[in-house]
Amino acid sequence: MIVSRIEAPRDEAISTLTDRLLAGLPAEAVVTDPGVTTSYAHDMASFCPAGAPAVVVLPRTVEQVQHVMRTATELRVPVVPQGARSGLSGGANATDGCIVLSLTRMDRILEISPVDRIAVVEPGVVNATLSRAVEEHGLYYPPDPSSWEMCTIGGNIGTASGGLCCVKYGVTAEYVLGLDVVLADGRLLSTGRRTAKGVAGYDLTRLFVGSEGSLGIVVRAVLALRPKPPQQLVMVAEFASAGAACDAVCRIMEGGHVPSLLELMDRTTVKAVNALTHMGLPESTEALLLAAFDTPHPAADLAAVGALCEAAGATQVVPADDPAESELLLQARRMSLPALEAVTGTTMIDDVCVPRSQLGAMLEGTERIAEKYGLTIGVCAHAGDGNTHPVVCFDAGDPDESRRARESFDEIMALGLELGGTITGEHGVGVLKKEWLAREIGPVGLEMQRAVKQVFDPLGILNPGKLF
Amino acid sequence: MIVSRIEAPRDEAISTLTDRLLAGLPAEAVVTDPGVTTSYAHDMASFCPAGAPAVVVLPRTVEQVQHVMRTATELRVPVVPQGARSGLSGGANATDGCIVLSLTRMDRILEISPVDRIAVVEPGVVNATLSRAVEEHGLYYPPDPSSWEMCTIGGNIGTASGGLCCVKYGVTAEYVLGLDVVLADGRLLSTGRRTAKGVAGYDLTRLFVGSEGSLGIVVRAVLALRPKPPQQLVMVAEFASAGAACDAVCRIMEGGHVPSLLELMDRTTVKAVNALTHMGLPESTEALLLAAFDTPHPAADLAAVGALCEAAGATQVVPADDPAESELLLQARRMSLPALEAVTGTTMIDDVCVPRSQLGAMLEGTERIAEKYGLTIGVCAHAGDGNTHPVVCFDAGDPDESRRARESFDEIMALGLELGGTITGEHGVGVLKKEWLAREIGPVGLEMQRAVKQVFDPLGILNPGKLF
Incomplete structure (x- = not known):
């Protein structure tokens, strides 16, 4: 070995592993200090167990990654690949004794x-x-x-x-x-x-x-x-019910419009954003719809869409005057998750996507579920896609509330499937939703997916315990 | 059996096969008359061997298709699925003794x-x-x-x-x-x-x-x-060289334009279309470029693109006056393949797609290949995609010319790969290009693709002899 290591005695298997890794990686790319490796254990999902990595490797070249995988195969060690660990399903969570393979230094x-x-x-x-x-x-x-x-x-x-x-x-x-x-x-x-x-x-x-x-x-x-398209111009519409906002979404899409953005925030989300940011969004509304166009004449497109919102019952429609005002409105939308997180300290973010014709039913059902479990559930949604993010707010220190949060989260997915949707529009399955994946794709789907996994990963060392 | 069959004595295996098929399909959906089954042997590709189907089945329901596949699995009989057999790579060609599974009656x-x-x-x-x-x-x-x-x-x-x-x-x-x-x-x-x-x-x-x-x-x-977008408006530009036309394509795409169509026809193709249709396209040109926009203001977009064509050396730029004239220009492009086919009676249509920055090199190289083999090769191309269709014209009755046609066809694919392209942009591999698939994707790619095939078709009964 070309590097000397002055470390606490380690498990023999880990020692063999790091020795092998160091044969093809510089010392600075192989981290075994538990104080550091532990910080690589988690992505940003709640309720997802994570193990303790044996080692974190930070390669800079393709050859180094190849060396890591050859070593992992030889020693039968699980490998958990990671980017920025901003995922919301536990897909990047470590398993005990794994190699965390962080790709963050391959950033050219x-x-x-x-x-x-x-x-x-x-x-x-x-x-x-x-x-x-x-x-x-x-x-x-x-x-x-x-x-x-x-x-x-x-x-x-x-x-x-x-x-x-x-x-x-x-x-x-x-x-x-x-x-x-x-x-x-x-x-x-x-x-x-x-x-x-x-x-x-x-x-x-x-x-x-x-x-x-x-x-x-x-x-x-x-x-x-x-x-690069022209800068988008944003409009905000207020509705006296979430159902009316969803109706507007359907009218807009049925009308053949192609907005560059079509987002919904429910009352809970609007209040949470105001509480955190003091943005002064209208709190009397039941739902806000943000629409944008990046077309050559966005004002004309917004006018047409605004009229559809009014036909669906919008109580107020306000187009942004300029890009700066547009950016402010988007900022409000982007603050939704942190704002909801601030309500009770902990959140579970769901990611159910339904056919957009079912968006109203999805929102109504989510409200029912919130009532049933006595929880705050704010919904922001990529409404144009039918992709909802019901955010379950709870106190993680309260076991009963945590249980209710988990149950409501599952009930939301069940509702999504019932409405012809999917359990995840964009966040992935990870650890969080693996039982639900099986439910969505059924036994034949599961069998074929497992068989495909087997082709590429016969030893089962690649991110084990995720998806299935 | 519920149907009586008065037919020439058949091979016992075929008889068993049709008996089993008839257990789950109506008689009219199971065709064994060789006069009919032979007509299902081929798609529209040249130079692709085809076998004699044992039987053609024409199911109308999912359950009937399931019955066909269960039967095929049980008896280990190959199944060749077919649509309209308009493919250009032999992908729907029958193999000897196969079940041709025509899906044309499932047309709801x-x-x-x-x-x-x-x-x-x-x-x-x-x-x-x-x-x-x-x-x-x-x-x-x-x-x-x-x-x-x-x-x-x-x-x-x-x-x-x-x-x-x-x-x-x-x-x-x-x-x-x-x-x-x-x-x-x-x-x-x-x-x-x-x-x-x-x-x-x-x-x-x-x-x-x-x-x-x-x-x-x-x-x-x-x-x-x-x-549905607005009706597109078409423009035609003439160039004194294919290279200049390709340069125009690069300028248009680099300029951030999003045409709804950007097609190229070389001189050989233009002449062939004129010969067949008497459309009177300009024969003095070396290349025609057709561009179209389906935007709200297509005339303005065409003007901008026309200016780029002129900057690239276009000798003439003529926007269509109205949708009827646009349609006529598209008609000329759509007639390219039949027109080239009429030149010598037989054609092989290649489908090489290169990065669009390499389009000029691809066309120039194809011209060199045509000269080398003493053949007429007309090129029409989805130029905006870098997807060329070099059409090798030859007399199928002349063995030497046929050999040269095949060799030039292969050389065109080799050139495409050399330029960072693919052997097939949209026609598929089928029988025609299976050796070339291996060349394009390499041994590791081939191994993984075969392994995926094995997962879904462990007995190798689904369209055998295609792709690999």
């Missing part, structure tokens, strides 16, 4: 091509960093999860992240053209393409997108870009 | 929802039928292969078909939200969703899209729709 943007409208990036690039870099070339990388200032492209690919843009621009999956993936045994697989189209063989690219690190380690991605 | 549109912007269809629905049906609801199903008046949605899903719309709207894959698939053993698998977003488990939907019937039988699809 390798290429931006305005003619081909692609970017080639390493997985650790932060979403906002990429978004700003392509903007300088007149380009646009749409996916914009709320955590965009910290979350990584690798993490976004792992969960097929969404954001506010999806109603017009779709989710991360739509922007991944090709991948380089280190397989469980350390071999390198290239999938997909850097061309606009391509149908050569099975679409393994999309199989990796949303697979939560359970099939391989993404070490490079070719991403599709779009031309 | 089950649902169109303007609020949810989805359609639910059976696989045998013809593309144009669906397109027209959704149009009545103010909706738009973009994928538009040249064969759209005959090809089926099931076939489109099998090859992830493209068309003229892709530069703005993407390929079939982008529009498939969820599938019902009958597996090789007859079980029914539901994948995906009917919501706008969803990340519950691995994306098996996209695995089936483009899998050319080798993983399962699609019996129902949930398709995403868009609002």
Whole structure:
């Protein structure tokens, strides 16, 4: 060994593991100090158990990742890949004795091509960093999860992240053209393409997108870009009931409009945002709808959509006067989760997506569930997509309230499935929803998904205990 | 048996097969007359061997398809799924003794929802039928292969078909939200969703899209729709060299424009179209570029793009005066393949897609290859996507010319790969390009793809001999 280690005596297996890892990684890339490794145990989900990592590795090259995976295969050690750990389902939580494989140091943007409208990036690039870099070339990388200032492209690919843009621009999956993936045994697989189209063989690219690190380690991605659209203009509409707001959403989409954003905040959320930020949003409303257009003439589009809101019963419709006012309205929406978190200290954020024609039923049902369990549940929603985020607020120190929170959370998912929806629109399954995945996809689906997992990870070392 | 059959004595195995099939299918859905079954042997590809089907089945229900697959599994008989057989890679060609499973009678549109912007269809629905049906609801199903008046949605899903719309709207894959698939053993698998977003488990939907019937039988699809855009307005630009036309394409895309169509026809193609249709396209040109916009103000967009064409050296730029003239120009583009076919009687249509920055190099190289082999090779291209269709014209009765045609076809694919492209942008691999698939995706890719195939089709009965 080329490095001397002055450390407390460790378990022999861990010692062998770190020795092997250090044979292909610099010392600074292999962290065993429990004070540090423990800080890598969790993502941002509540109620998800996490184990103690044996070691955290922070590679900078594809070859180093290959070395990690070869070592893990040889020693049969589980590997938990991580980006910024901003996930909300426990998908990046450590398991006991695992290698945490943090991709955050592989953070180079390798290429931006305005003619081909692609970017080639390493997985650790932060979403906002990429978004700003392509903007300088007149380009646009749409996916914009709320955590965009910290979350990584690798993490976004792992969960097929969404954001506010999806109603017009779709989710991360739509922007991944090709991948380089280190397989469980350390071999390198290239999938997909850097061309606009391509149908050569099975679409393994999309199989990796949303697979939560359970099939391989993404070490490079070719991403599709779009031309930068005009700055969006935002409008806010107030409604006397959540149902009326949902009706407006249906009228807008049925009317053939293509807003760049169509978001809903219920009364609970509005009050929480006011309490935290003193923004002075209208508290007498039962639901706020935010709509935006990034078209050449957004004011005209907003006027048409405003009229539909009024037809659906909006009590007030206020278009923003300028981009600054638009940004302020979006800020209110982005503060929803932290604001709801501040209500009782702890939240569970659900992610049920229903056909948008069922949005009203979903909101009504969630209100019923909140009453039944005597809990505060605020709902913000990517309404145009039918993607709701019911946020269950509770006191984690109160066992009974915690139990009710967990039960209401599950009941919300059951309602989503009943309405023809899915348990997760953009946050992923992780640890949090794995029993629910089985319920959604059924026994045949589960069997086929497990069999696919087996192909890519025959030893079961890649992010075990997630998804299934 | 409930039906009496008065037929020539058949091979015992075939007799057993048809008996079993008839136990779950009406007599009219099971065809064994060789005069008829032979007509189901081929799709529209040249140079692709096809065998003699044992039987053609034409089910009308999911249960009947399940019965076919259970029977095939039990008797270990290969199954070749077919739509309209308009494919260009031999992907629907029969193998000796197979069951041809024609999905053309499962042709119901089950649902169109303007609020949810989805359609639910059976696989045998013809593309144009669906397109027209959704149009009545103010909706738009973009994928538009040249064969759209005959090809089926099931076939489109099998090859992830493209068309003229892709530069703005993407390929079939982008529009498939969820599938019902009958597996090789007859079980029914539901994948995906009917919501706008969803990340519950691995994306098996996209695995089936483009899998050319080798993983399962699609019996129902949930398709995403868009609002119907304004009618597009077309412009034609003439260039003194193909290189200048490709330069214009790069400038247009780099300039952030989003045309609804950006097509190229080289001189050979223009002359062939004139010879067939007497359309009077300008023969002095080396390349024609067609651009279109379906924006609210297409004339303004065309003017901007026209200026870029002139900057790239266009000798003439002529916007269409009205939709009728636009349609005429598109007609010329759509006639390209039949026109080139008329040149020598037989064609091989290649489908190489390169990064659009390499389009000029691709066209130049193709010209060199045509010269080297002493052949006529016309190129039409979905230029905005970098997706070229070099059409090798030859006399199939001349063995030497046929050999040269095949060699030039391969050399075009080699060039495409060299330029960072793919061997197939939208036509699929089928029989025609299976050696080339291995070359494109490499040994690790091939191994993983084969392993995925093994999961879904352990007995190898689903469209054997295709892709790999």
